[in-house]
Amino acid sequence: MSSVDYSEKIPNNVNLSEDRTLQRALEHWQPNYINWWQDMGPDGSQNFDVYLRTAVSVDPQGWAQFGHVKMPDYRWGIFLNPAEKDRKIHFGDHKGEDAWQDVPGEHRANLRRIIVTQGDTEPASVEQQRHLGLTCPSQYDLRNLFQVNVEEGRHLWAMVYLLHKYFGRDGREEAEALLERSSGDQDNPRILGAFNEKTPDWLSYFMFTYFTDRDGKFQLCALAESSFDPLARTTKFMLTEEAHHMFVGESGVSRVIQRTCQVMNEMKTDDPAELRAAGVIDLPTIQRYLNFHFSVTIDLFGADQSSNAATFYSTGLKGRFDEAKRTDDHVLKGHSYKILDVQNGNLVEKEVPMLNALNEVLRDDYIKDSVGGVDRWNKVIDKAGIPFRLTVPHKAFHRSIGTLAGVKVNPKGNPITDHEWNQRVEEWLPTDEDRDFVVSLMGRVVDPGKFANWIAPPVMGINRQPVDFEYVRFN
Template sequence: MAETEIVQDYSPNFEQWIRDFSEWQTRIGFDPSWLGDYRFDIKFDWDTAGSTIEFGDFEGMPKWQRRMQIPQQNIRDAIISMVSVQGDTEFASVEQQNHLLETAPTEYDKKSALRIMCEEQRHGWQMAYLLCTYFGEHGVREAAKLLERNAQEGTRILGSFNEPIDHWLDFFCFTHFIDRDGKFQLKMLSTSSFKPLAASMGPMLKEESFHLGTGANGLRRIVKQGVIPCAFLQKYVNKWVSTGLDLFGTDDSTSAQWAYVFGVKGRYDERESSEEADRLHPNEASREFYFQELRDEMRRISTARIEGEPELFIPSDRFNRGIGKFSGKRYTLDGEMFEGNDSDWQAYLDEVLPSDEDEDRLMNDYMQQEWIQYRDWKGD
């Protein structure tokens, strides 16, 4: 079993960033006392990261371990961008979610959400450490920006991480659909040609699995309790699936193509696949794996529904897309072209996505009941 290294000594640049991080916690309303004895350790799994570049034009060469080993500035820029985007999502999710702790339906859910927020912050630390330690002044500037952008102000890099998470149903959908995308992104970086980035992914993936489990478990408990009708719950599934699909980026993305050529970011199944990579469509290939996993997971969740309730399903990947070849086009949940005028389309969206009236019913009716199956907290 691979050993995990925990870094003991930090550079002055990262020490200063840590002081800025403490101010960020105060600004967003995250009380450090909630952490208990949790530590934001910087962890590396060097063995799993591998020693040689696994794909792209530099395949077979030693993985780069320092900035000056990276042969081209545009490759360095691509790595900095990947690290910055990943770090941005980690802090954004804490900004989106920390207000929910006051309204947790059970102590189990409160503790689970708090653990997720602790681990998301650790993942953000990991990315900031890479930027401050390996990429000089450029990295230090990008690390500072991780704490300057804010989901509550809509300034985070990716759209899903500016979406309001107003209640616990949104939280369970977010952790199920959006954190699942996070798992895919981490695995795609786990074979990176930049070894410190690849070595960061193993510990992060282990922690991310709890986040996914929290989302799936929460949705299953809601379905099993039967207070929130499945037809009502389906609207929230429809809402979050499309934004999760958008996180894989544009079709025919040149940045994704170059990331593969440089060996910076691989396919989701890079180590498992025996097929030659389609370098022109890396986003599409990974998105299809994600989409299939969503369908499989939703079938499992739906088996918990009470008798007479309709089966939950994952809508077409064409529906309500904001990025890619289906962006801005009108498709139904079944993936058929919508026929009708603007007002007809708006009426359809009001029918299949959560409305203000639905939000009111959720908060003031369903969530005033025992809306989720109770579960004991068995931790400390």
Template sequence: MSSIDYTDKIPNNVDLSQDKALQRALEHWQPNYLQWWRDLGPEGSQSFDVYLRTAVSVDPQGWAQFGYVKMPEYRWGIFLNPREEGRQVNFGEHKGEAAWQDVPGEHRANLRRIIVTQGDTEPASVEQQRHLGLTAPSQYDLRNLFQVNVEEGRHLWAMVYLLHKHFGRDGREEADAMLQRHSGDADHPRILGAFNEKTPDWLSFYMFTYFTDRDGKFQLCALAESGFDPLARTTKFMLTEEAHHMFVGESGVSRVIARTCEVMNQLRTDDPAKVRAAGVIDLGTIQRYLNFHFSVTIDLFGADESSNAAIFYNAGLKGRFEETKRDDDHRLQGRTYKVLAVQDGQLVEREVSMLNALNEVLRDDFIKDSIAGVNRWNKVIEKAGLPFRLVAPHKAFNRKIGTLAGVRVSPDGRVVSEAEWAAHERQWLPGAEDRAFVASLMGRVVEPGKFANWIAPPVMGINRQPVDFEYVRFN
């Protein structure tokens, strides 16, 4: 079904009321989720009326409606794309077989691991961003933050439904554990490293939603190819919501750049100290933030060679980005792919089995997509008539996972000594001084149509509303 039933306690389009045991289990989990939201969701926002979109259908022609909602009353639910009759497994050893509606026993542990890892990222990002509302640069941006937050919460529900429905007691325990791990917690951290980093300021938030939510896009696209049909249908709808998160990031960074360029032209200077003195973020700092978030995010794809990636692909559990559009046999036996290694102090390429390099394949697809957005940011600088250009760093830069972990590589791809790294690290990555300066600019602006000095207004508002629309009502 495409329409969503909002009469149930848990909105859904999966006929939840027909499975009483599952319905009871999810309704038992729901209060724990709401308590987590109250404890670790957006700080101080419980009484606000926020102009949010809510899914009302999975029909791409009209899947959402907008209206004021108090966030603790947001109707989080379970939404799957319609089932595609005759769908088959499109890759791996099971290629050509009917897609699975139930978990194949031999793949149970791997499927559960995939779903838990994806699910764990969703509440983690809400936790990372929970304080940002206190320093929002405008109502427009505050509303966008809250929209991202409630949809990340909805994406947690998407994975929890799969765990409850298809994995029995194990699945229920995994769903409980996702509310017990917390971002940055010393004893119970989130599974993936990037989701234990702080998101202390809005430039970090925009970079996170541009780069790290883009990792989410590519991971979800790979899972949308899964031979396990409920997972594929779930992630396809998640991708519909994810697009807005990346828009928030790309447009946010673009607006920061536009305001900086405007001030640079007014002052006729590119001196970072003078630009900062005018209360905007200099382009060099933006580049360092870009370097950090890009490098942290590409680590999320995992080791460049991975037997798990090969197992997931062969089993038909996780495909490549746009798997069915690729012109090969979708089995990859005998195929190779180039990965990086260090030899005699230089980065070199070596051929390895493509099945073992599927993390690297997905990482390279992500990098290509990310660079396209960086080029769009450069158009803003170019239009302002300034010679500076942002550059995505080399994929070996600042890596913590895989063959390149701990290898000192400059943003332009040179292997460097510890001494050279130490001498240039503050030029390449944001330091305490950069973060303190950006933090000093963060002050809450809540009057409709007003914006902090360091960011330009958007070109248009949300859902055809004016930019000075009252996006948040502070009751």
């Protein structure tokens, strides 16, 4: 069924009412989720009416409706793409066999680990962003923040449904733990490092939604290939919502750049101190933020050589990005892939079995995709006639995972000494002074159609509404 039943306590298109045990378990979890949202969701937003998009179907032609909703009343639910009749496994050792509708016992632990890790990222990003509404640059941006937040909450529901339905008591305990961990908590942090970083300002938020949500896209695309059919169907629908999150990031950074370039031309200067005094974010600071968020995000793909990645692929748990479009045998035994290694202080390429390098394959696909958006940002700078280019740093720069962890290279990938790194790191990564300056710009602007000085308005509003539409009603 593609339409969503909103008459139920938990909206769903999975016939939840036919499984009373599962329904009761999820209805028991639901109040804990609402309590988590009240405690850790967007700060001070409980009584706002927000112009939100709500999924009403999984039909691509009409899957969402828009309207003003109080966020605690948002109808979080469980939506899976329609089942594909007679779907077959199309990669790994089980290629050609029927896709699994239940969890094979021998893959139970690995599948649960994959689902929990994905599920843990969803509430983490809400927690990281919970204070941003207090410093929003416009009502338009505030609404987009809240849209991203409620959809990350729904993606948590998507993973919790799988845990409850297919993993019994273990799954129920894991679902509870997803609400007990907290981003940045010293004693009980989120599973992945990038989701324990602070997001203290809107430039960080836009970089996060461009780079880190793009990691989400690639991880979800790999899981959408899974031989475990309910996981594949769940993540395919999550990708429909994820696209907006990356749009928020790309367009947000683009608007920051546009405003900076406008002021540079008005003042006829590229002096960062003068531009900061004028209340905009200079381009070198934007580059440093880019370097930080890109390097932290590519660590999320894991070690460049991984026996787990090989196992996940061979057993059919997790495919590659665009698996169906690849022209190899989709088994990969005997195939190799080049990764970077360090020899005598230099970066060199070496060939390793492709199955063990699948994290690196996914990371390289991600890097190509990320460069496209940075090129579009550069077009904004080019259009303003300013001789400056933003660049994605080398993938060995500022790494903390795998063979490249702790290797000192500059953003171009040239190996350097520890001394040179210490001397020049403030050219390449945001300093405390940079962060303090950006935070100092974060004043709250909420009048319809008004925007903070450091960011340009968007070209158009949401869902064909005007830019000065009342996206948030403050009650």
